[in-house]
Amino acid sequence: xxxxxxxxxxxxxxxxxxxxxxxxxxxDEGRILGLIGPNGAGKSTCFSMLAGSTSPTAGRVFLGxxxxxxxxxxxxxxxxxxxxxxxxxxxxxxxxxENAVVAAVQCSxxxxxGARALARETLEFAGLAARRNEYPAGLTLAGRKRxxxxxxxxxxxxxxxxxxxxxxVNPAEAQEMVTLILRIRDERKxxxxxxxxxxxxxxxxxxxxxxxxxxxxxxxxxxKEIVQNPEVIAAYLGKKHA
Amino acid sequence: MKLPLPPWVRPRALIALLATCAALALGPxxxxxxxxxxxxxxxxxxxxAALAWxxxxxxxxxxxxxxxxxxxxxxxxxxxxxxxxxxxxxxxxCFGGVIAGLYALVWGHPTLRLRGPYxxxxxxxxGEATRLVGTYWDWLTGGSSGTSLPMxxxxxxxxxxxxxxxxxxxxxxxYALRRSSLGLALLAIKSDVDAASDVGVSSTRLQDLxxxxxxxxxxxxxxxxxxxxxxxxxxxxxxxxxxxxWVLMGVIGGIGTIAGPALGAIIFVLLxxxxxxxxxxxxxxxxxxxxxxxILFEPLGLTGLSLRVLRRARPDLIVSGSET
Amino acid sequence: xxxxxxxxxxxxxxxxxxATMAYGLGLIYGVLxxxxxxxxxxxxxxxxxxxxxxxxxGIDPYLxxxxxxxxxxxxxxxxxxxxxxxxxxxxxxxxxxxxxxxxVWLVMRNVAYLLFTGNDQTLRTSYSTRAxxxxxxxxxxxxxxxxxxxxxxxxxxHILLTRTYLGKAIRAVAQNPDSCTLVGIRVxxxxxxxxxxxxxxxxxxxxxxxxxxxxxxxFGAGELLKSFVVVVLGxxxxxxxxxxxxxxxxxVEVFAILFIxxxxxxxxxxVLLVLVLVLRPGGLFGQRVLG
Numbered sequence: 140x141x142x143x144x145x146x147x148x149x150x151x152x153x154x155x156x157x158x159x160x161x162x163x164x165x166x167d168e169g170r171i172l173g174l175i176g177p178n179g180a181g182k183s184t185c186f187s188m189l190a191g192s193t194s195p196t197a198g199r200v201f202l203g204x205x206x207x208x209x210x211x212x213x214x215x216x217x218x219x220x221x222x223x224x225x226x227x228x229x230x231x232x233x234x235x236x237e238n239a240v241v242a243a244v245q246c247s248x249x250x251x252x253g254a255r256a257l258a259r260e261t262l263e264f265a266g267l268a269a270r271r272n273e274y275p276a277g278l279t280l281a282g283r284k285r286x287x288x289x290x291x292x293x294x295x296x297x298x299x300x301x302x303x304x305x306x307x308v309n310p311a312e313a314q315e316m317v318t319l320i321l322r323i324r325d326e327r328k329x330x331x332x333x334x335x336x337x338x339x340x341x342x343x344x345x346x347x348x349x350x351x352x353x354x355x356x357x358x359x360x361x362x363k364e365i366v367q368n369p370e371v372i373a374a375y376l377g378k379k380h381a
Numbered sequence: 382m383k384l385p386l387p388p389w390v391r392p393r394a395l396i397a398l399l400a401t402c403a404a405l406a407l408g409p410x411x412x413x414x415x416x417x418x419x420x421x422x423x424x425x426x427x428x429x430a431a432l433a434w435x436x437x438x439x440x441x442x443x444x445x446x447x448x449x450x451x452x453x454x455x456x457x458x459x460x461x462x463x464x465x466x467x468x469x470x471x472x473x474x475c476f477g478g479v480i481a482g483l484y485a486l487v488w489g490h491p492t493l494r495l496r497g498p499y500x501x502x503x504x505x506x507x508g509e510a511t512r513l514v515g516t517y518w519d520w521l522t523g524g525s526s527g528t529s530l531p532m533x534x535x536x537x538x539x540x541x542x543x544x545x546x547x548x549x550x551x552x553x554x555x556y557a558l559r560r561s562s563l564g565l566a567l568l569a570i571k572s573d574v575d576a577a578s579d580v581g582v583s584s585t586r587l588q589d590l591x592x593x594x595x596x597x598x599x600x601x602x603x604x605x606x607x608x609x610x611x612x613x614x615x616x617x618x619x620x621x622x623x624x625x626x627w628v629l630m631g632v633i634g635g636i637g638t639i640a641g642p643a644l645g646a647i648i649f650v651l652l653x654x655x656x657x658x659x660x661x662x663x664x665x666x667x668x669x670x671x672x673x674x675x676i677l678f679e680p681l682g683l684t685g686l687s688l689r690v691l692r693r694a695r696p697d698l699i700v701s702g703s704e705t
Numbered sequence: 706x707x708x709x710x711x712x713x714x715x716x717x718x719x720x721x722x723x724a725t726m727a728y729g730l731g732l733i734y735g736v737l738x739x740x741x742x743x744x745x746x747x748x749x750x751x752x753x754x755x756x757x758x759x760x761x762x763g764i765d766p767y768l769x770x771x772x773x774x775x776x777x778x779x780x781x782x783x784x785x786x787x788x789x790x791x792x793x794x795x796x797x798x799x800x801x802x803x804x805x806x807x808x809v810w811l812v813m814r815n816v817a818y819l820l821f822t823g824n825d826q827t828l829r830t831s832y833s834t835r836a837x838x839x840x841x842x843x844x845x846x847x848x849x850x851x852x853x854x855x856x857x858x859x860x861x862x863h864i865l866l867t868r869t870y871l872g873k874a875i876r877a878v879a880q881n882p883d884s885c886t887l888v889g890i891r892v893x894x895x896x897x898x899x900x901x902x903x904x905x906x907x908x909x910x911x912x913x914x915x916x917x918x919x920x921x922x923x924f925g926a927g928e929l930l931k932s933f934v935v936v937v938l939g940x941x942x943x944x945x946x947x948x949x950x951x952x953x954x955x956x957v958e959v960f961a962i963l964f965i966x967x968x969x970x971x972x973x974x975x976v977l978l979v980l981v982l983v984l985r986p987g988g989l990f991g992q993r994v995l996g
Binding site for chain 1: 585
Binding site for chain 3: 442444488491492494495497498499501502503505506507509510513514516517621625628632662663665666667668669670671672673676677680
């Protein structure tokens with residue numbers, strides 16, 4: 140099994156604050172890696188550094204053998220690392236289809252017709268095909284989260300970084316979302332790193348989980364081990380529960 | 382025979398553009414009214430400038446109040462090139478345009494990180510600073526006494542076709558910038574510049590490209606304007622009122638639409654000719670009232686009005702840029 | 706006489722006017738998130754109001770300050786209720802309100818032109834040319850008076866914003882309008898009052914400016930830009946920040962005379978504006994909101 144994305148000693152300081160402190164992680168091809176931790180643990184900063192929108196103070200990021208540390212976001216995306224946002228950011232002035240087309244045109248290297256075909260096919264995959272000519276404002280939150288994922292998928296990524304795509308939707312929709320994520324891995328052959336607060340989803344989806352607390356990596360392993368880990372419990376619930 | 386057209390070109394649009402141009406190009410052969418002939422020449426220059434302004438103001442949602450800086454620079458550089466270096470007119474225009482485009486990049490590249498109102502405010506500063514420097518830079522502009530260009534017999538008459546070509550190029554560019562895949566990327570940037578980068582749009586480079594094109598086209602317009610009047614003066618070329626006029630054309634015609642600003646330019650030029658003749662002291666206020674009415678009741682201007690008449694909703698045009 | 710001391714005093718006196726001018730713009734932006742492009746129009750209107758009352762009825766400009774401020778306050782409220790209020794707020798409304806208020810400015814310029822022609826006017830009083838010696842430098846009495854009024858205005862404003870219920874409500878709305886609705890503050894009313902307050906400040910600044918500089922219907926454009934520089938430099942709402950920023954701008958302008966040709970000094974403010982905007986893109990109008 141080969142590593143598709145690898146981060147070595149990533150750190151990010153904002154002034155005196157160490158938002159992320161010496162975090163290393165490896166994503167194996169065809170796997171889903173969970174990145175969890177309490178609010179403010181540095182998950183989003185970690186994502187930003189992996190996806191290129193923030194350059195790390197120290198440490199390196201590799202996509203396969205290629206170093207992508209500090210590349211601008213659009214280069215990382217074209218290279219195959221694409222992120223979604225916890226608070227969805229659809230292009231409100233474009234139709235759902237056009238949202239996907241922008242991504243496909245910019246990242247896939249296909250021509251006009253090819254990119255449109257990819258976008259159409261991606262929307263079908265994500266279950267949005269019927270509404271492709273509508274504007275994102277008409278979608279429910281779950282729908283917009285789906286669009287956020289579809290748009291990222293239209294980039295034809297090797298690695299998808301999903302930032303809390305399940306939190307906030309109702310249980311039935313969450314179930315569908317879990318299915319969709321599994322299909323992205325299996326049918327699209329995309330490796331995934333996801334942050335998530337819904338632990339049930341993490342348990343079902345992730346083969347491995349790494350836990351951040353206060354910017355530091357405090358545990359890594361299988362989900363079942365992680366939830367037993369005293370340090371992890373302490374991080375979430377406080378010392379006396381550990 | 383099938384023309385090798387890019388897939389985003391609607392044949393109907395191409396035919397419409399070609400037919401309009403052909404009709405306008407042949408028009409002067411059918412009438413001999415010099416007043417109308419010259420008014421059309423100025424209208425064409427206005428159309429090209431308004432469209433160029435709209436690439437930045439409409440497509441990217443970055444409203445510039447300082448485009449006269451490039452208009453003036455293009456005009457004076459072209460004049461200088463023609464007079465001192467003996468450059469042929471059209472080359473001088475292009476040279477002026479390139480310099481103007483580069484100047485737009487110099488101030489615009491750092492400034493474009495600002496979004497919405499902040500960018501607009503910065504452009505006021507840029508425009509006014511350029512005007513002041515231009516007014517006192519004798520070597521380039523001739524100072525407050527201005528610059529006279531060489532007069533060619535019949536030039537003013539033939540400029541009609543040059544100006545028409547300019548407007549046609551601007552129109553085609555407007556269409557291409559909007560309808561090609563680039564257009565979607567620009568709309569994405571307008572909506573959310575960071576999210577656009579996250580899906581592979583090279584936001585900075587595209588914004589710079591649009592800025593350069595917009596500045597260069599406005600510069601060429603300034604150069605052609607200079608050739609038309611054969612005398613230019615910095616207070617007029619760099620004037621704030623000039624920058625405002627493109628804002629008005631864009632807003633009246635329909636900001637962010639493909640052809641709206643051209644419509645706005647036509648209305649603007651005609652209105653000005655009529656108003657200056659009849660009510661020279663009222664035209665500024667009337668533009669103000671027009672601006673207020675359009676913003677309050679029809680943010681997409683005349684284009685929005687006609688779409689409304691045709692009962693077609695276009696939310697893609699209404700949403701304006703995000704703030705950071 | 707010490708040239709340096711003279712320039713320092715000139716900077717300080719000018720800064721008073723700049724601070725008043727800028728505070729109105731910053732207040733409206735801070736609370737409504739709207740850039741009031743008509744700020745320049747109100748500065749111009751204030752100048753003409755003071756000049757008209759003086760030349761027609763012989764009223765001293767300092768006596769007409771209060772009535773002019775009061776009328777402008779009401780005018781500002783009317784403008785808010787009639788126009789600005791109708792636009793969407795936030796991201797979509799940003800550019801729209803900018804253009805709308807710009808249209809209002811054009812109309813006001815045209816009205817001034819129709820009423821008073823485009824000629825330069827000056828407001829001359831019996832004490833316009835009187836001077837006194839201050840710290841070894843010769844200083845115009847009127848400039849000192851302008852400074853004193855500006856200072857008093859800012860102090861009153863500061864007290865209003867920090868000590869009164871209305872002021873606290875304004876600051877609360879600036880922070881979070883939604884929460885204000887929940888605790889029963891009538892947000893729309895606060896918006897209208899704030900817009901009126903900012904408008905009145907612009908008129909006061911214009912009236913004060915008229916006693917110093919000649920003016921015409923385009924008066925206010927340069928002042929608008931200077932207000933931007935101060936707001937951007939000083940952050941929002943803090944009187945001290947505004948005062949320091951105004952002092953920086955005034956000093957840069959005054960001292961620029963020593964280094965660059967006089968005709969280019971006006972460009973200094975514009976260049977400063979662009980530099981500040983570009984170099985402080987994050988802290989633009991300051992993250993700090995009022996106080």
